[in-house]
Amino acid sequence: MSELHKFLFEGLPVRGMVVRLTDAWTEILKRRAQSSTGAYAPPVQALLGEMAAAGVLMQSNIKFDGALILQVFGDGPVKLTVVEVQSDLSLRATATVQGAVPDDAGLPAMLNVRGLGRCAVTLDPQGRQPGQQPYQGVVPLSDADGHSVQSLSQALQLYMRQSEQLETVLVLAADDKVAAGLLIQRLPIEGMGNLAGQQPAEAELYEAEMLEHYNRIATLASSLKREELLTLDVETILRRLFWEEKLQRFMPHAGETGPRFACTCSRERVGRMIQGLGEIEAREILAERGVIMVDCEFCGANYRFDAIDAAQLFTIPGAQPPSTSAIQ
Numbered sequence: 001m002s003e004l005h006k007f008l009f010e011g012l013p014v015r016g017m018v019v020r021l022t023d024a025w026t027e028i029l030k031r032r033a034q035s036s037t038g039a040y041a042p043p044v045q046a047l048l049g050e051m052a053a054a055g056v057l058m059q060s061n062i063k064f065d066g067a068l069i070l071q072v073f074g075d076g077p078v079k080l081t082v083v084e085v086q087s088d089l090s091l092r093a094t095a096t097v098q099g100a101v102p103d104d105a106g107l108p109a110m111l112n113v114r115g116l117g118r119c120a121v122t123l124d125p126q127g128r129q130p131g132q133q134p135y136q137g138v139v140p141l142s143d144a145d146g147h148s149v150q151s152l153s154q155a156l157q158l159y160m161r162q163s164e165q166l167e168t169v170l171v172l173a174a175d176d177k178v179a180a181g182l183l184i185q186r187l188p189i190e191g192m193g194n195l196a197g198q199q200p201a202e203a204e205l206y207e208a209e210m211l212e213h214y215n216r217i218a219t220l221a222s223s224l225k226r227e228e229l230l231t232l233d234v235e236t237i238l239r240r241l242f243w244e245e246k247l248q249r250f251m252p253h254a255g256e257t258g259p260r261f262a263c264t265c266s267r268e269r270v271g272r273m274i275q276g277l278g279e280i281e282a283r284e285i286l287a288e289r290g291v292i293m294v295d296c297e298f299c300g301a302n303y304r305f306d307a308i309d310a311a312q313l314f315t316i317p318g319a320q321p322p323s324t325s326a327i328q
């Protein structure tokens with residue numbers, strides 16, 4: 001069963017989380033394998049799995065009331081990868097691939113061939129009003145010197161530093177059975193306002209001491225191997241890494257309250273998308289093919305609109321054209 005575990009380091013401004021997606025992840029892969037596009041190449045599968053694990057960690061880290069959408073836009077054979085995690089931890093994921101991805105392709109060869117790849121995190125609030133823009137933060141997949149990042153975790157750590165101003169360690173791994181991740185984050189020191197009233201030297205000393213603690217924990221977390229993350233259970237991982245630390249554990253999220261696959265597509269949403277195309281284009285497709293067929297890339301559901309269905313979309317009183325937002 002897929003699970004998410006949260007914990008704090010007692011007395012220290014550091015928190016952590018481990019996610020292991022099993023059934024939620026294999027369901028996503030199974031649906032893809034059954035679709036007309038077929039199964040992902042192993043490096044794409046690994047990347048998308050890492051994104052799924054990271055998406056769950058980031059969503060539960062900020063507890064956002066709405067969808068957290070993690071996207072990577074690539075300039076290589078992998079054009080787009082998307083993971084969407086709702087506030088109840090239900091998630092879906094898909095990737096658009098054009099051309100062959102060799103089995104040994106790394107992130108630069110898949111997504112950042114010309115240095116134009118980028119990673120975006122979008123927060124789309126629940127019940128967003130028309131015209132209200134979702135928040136979006138974007139980081140390039142290359143550093144200031146033009147060197148490509150080598151892993152998704154590297155790009156996301158950069159994003160966290162920029163957007164949340166919080167030092168974060170992310171270790172991610174995925175194969176065809178498990179997508180897993182560990183997140184360790186340094187929290188702002190509580191009561192710094194009070195400390196500021198003390199002797200500056202004391203506050204400085206305290207901060208330096210807390211930084212030392214964080215650095216030690218971050219080094220331990222970074223020592224976690226991909227293989228360990230994929231094969232060990234959460235208890236073993238935490239014991240091996242942090243056996244000398246005092247952890248305060250919280251009730252794990254699993255089963256109905258845990259990470260799980262769910263798609264938010266519906267006939268109504270697809271109808272709005274067709275309205276967005278406009279009546280002229282919809283008629284052209286109907287004239288050519290007799291029916292408008294839309295497959296959901298996330299879950300494989302197939303939606304058919306014939307001429308009568310389509311006519312209704314454009315004639316129902318009160319049917320509103322959708323907003324022009326890119327987010328469906």
Ligand SMILES: [Zn+2]
Binds near residue numbers: 263266296300
């Ligand atoms: Zn769907």
